[in-house]
Amino acid sequence: MPVVETEKLILNMGPQHPATHGVLRVILDLRGETILNAEPMIGYLHRGIEKIAESRTYTQFLPYTDRLDYVAAPAWNLAYCEAIEKLMGIEVPERAKYIRTIIAEIARISSHLIAIGTHALDIGAMTVFIYCFRERELTLDLFEHATGSRMLTNFCRIGGVMADLSDQFLKIAREFVEIFPTRMKDYEDLLTQNRIWLKRTKNIAVISAEEGLNLSLNGPNIRGSGVKWDVRKAEPYAAYDKMEFDIPIGQNGDIYDRYLVRLEEMRQSNRIVKQALNQLPDGEIKAKVPRVIRPPKGEVYFRVEAPKGEAGFYIESDGSDKPYRLKIRTPSFANLESIPTMVDGHLVADVVAAIGSIDIVLGEIDR
């Protein structure tokens, strides 16, 4: 009897698709529903931010950093400002460092809430998504009180922060750190022990620590594979050296571990915010910096632990008020490289789960 040969089906997932988190396009080669090959295509959100930087002064470029990862803008403000401060050798006042830490950690909670919420939505758990957004609303309120803006905060300034924290902010922030762990119980109740959730996430899209490192997987994703690497601990910046927190890691490197790592990171972030609020020193919020920023000739690379992984700025200065070249190292771009390895031989439904689990934002992939 002749063997029936089937043609492979090429499925174009995206750029308009409900589960690709923006304008990602994945070309899937399918046999039935099994994936033979997955190829992510990017570039649909390219705005040329790196090139724009060359025609803007250092201060003017600051708002553009918000637009990289628009769900965790403060982390990118922070990375950019610290990079320039390192280049110019500016010493930031202690209070500003603490304020930066508080805002950056609230941004991490905010970003992880989106990550877990949309991830759960991709797998079909609709209610978790809404619950996550309920708490995200609180974090956005905090941003609003501190920065006047809810998403694109533009909060850090070269040498400090934009404004001091108001008493009102401190009050609601203290309330938030008390409420938040109790609210997290809702997501755990709906997902962590849910049999269907376990079936959909355990041993799916596994990536080993070695493979992950070779593909420069980073952030919570590589920690899910068991690599204990966190820039906040390895090269402390802002006030992280004075904070007490743990780095959660997973064992199997599957979707479930990445989910657990994110949950635990939110708890640790909450802990950091709590500590920083208690230890908040008095003093200036901005160092004395010249009106026009003219870093000395030279180059600098500075990285921070953004919610999605290692966010770095490489800045080459020619001594003028504009960067000669600015290169952004974005974590989502590196994370996306792992998708073909992760989903090889899985089913279509797993692609969606895997993309959700690495938590990409197209704004920083395409930049």
Next chain:
Amino acid sequence: MIQPFIIEIIFVLIKIVAVLGVVLLIVAYMTYMERKVIGHMQVRYGPMRVGPHGLLQPIADGLKLFVKEDIIPAEADKGVFLLAPIICLVPALIIYAVIPFDNFFFITDINIGVLYVLSISSLGIYGIVLAGWASNSKYSLLGGFRSAAQMVSYEIFLGFAIIGPLMLAGSLNLIEIVKAQENVWFIFYQPLAFVIALIAGTAETNRVPFDLPEAETELVAGFHTEYSGMKFAYFFLAEYANMLIVSAMLTVLFLGGWRIPIISDLALPLVLKTLLHISAFIFKMLVFMFILMWMRATFPRFRYDQLMWVGWKVMFPLTLINIGVTGLVYYFIA
């Protein structure tokens, strides 16, 4: 002089119109109920704008779908594309012919009611498969494939699960089945069959956690990706009509149909009793509808192979065991 059979025909027509009208109205308001129930479970309000508490929302939705541009993709198989929604909706509505809302209020009483329901409801699958095929879109195609496999296999478990109550009732007539539950509802004799029938019914109607044919985040909208306007509304109505049928069948088979404990045995005026029975039947259906909505708000979605695994390796053996045990117990007791 009007001949008696003409009166009878008119009487039947009135009943058909009444049942269809009520069913379509309930179906429309099921969408409202679903949005409200899920909304409140998700700490939000659901529709609030059209009418008081959004009560006119289903009518606004219907009007919107009615006047919407009707798009047929250029590459679609036009005839089949037009036919598919109708094939989907019509079986879903004609099943109501045998649903006994009360022992006097039903359109028709046939002695193989359960078989009729099972066979007609399986016709609806063709609508979905054809829609997936005719759309000529890859997402629709995958959705159609999935539903073909899923609905065919879950129909088997549904069939096997309800054999238990049928053995107890000794009849395929829906009214006889209800009458057999005069003393004890079958849910107490057949709890396992009830749970399996509920799960299989959920899968039959493509509801979460078995909503793979239209898995939004994987297949965009599955088999109805390319449909818009009234044709989409047909699929939508068919889905909710099918949910109501599953609820009605579970009510008849396990929850004693129209019967209300104690009250049904009292000597009440006939009209009052009939009204009470019909409300009781609809209330029991709504309980199941609520459970289906509750599941949607709670569960993630199964993966395709896991769905088949659950069906064939867990539920199928359980139904067989249930039939065997029921048969043995029945043999020794009766």
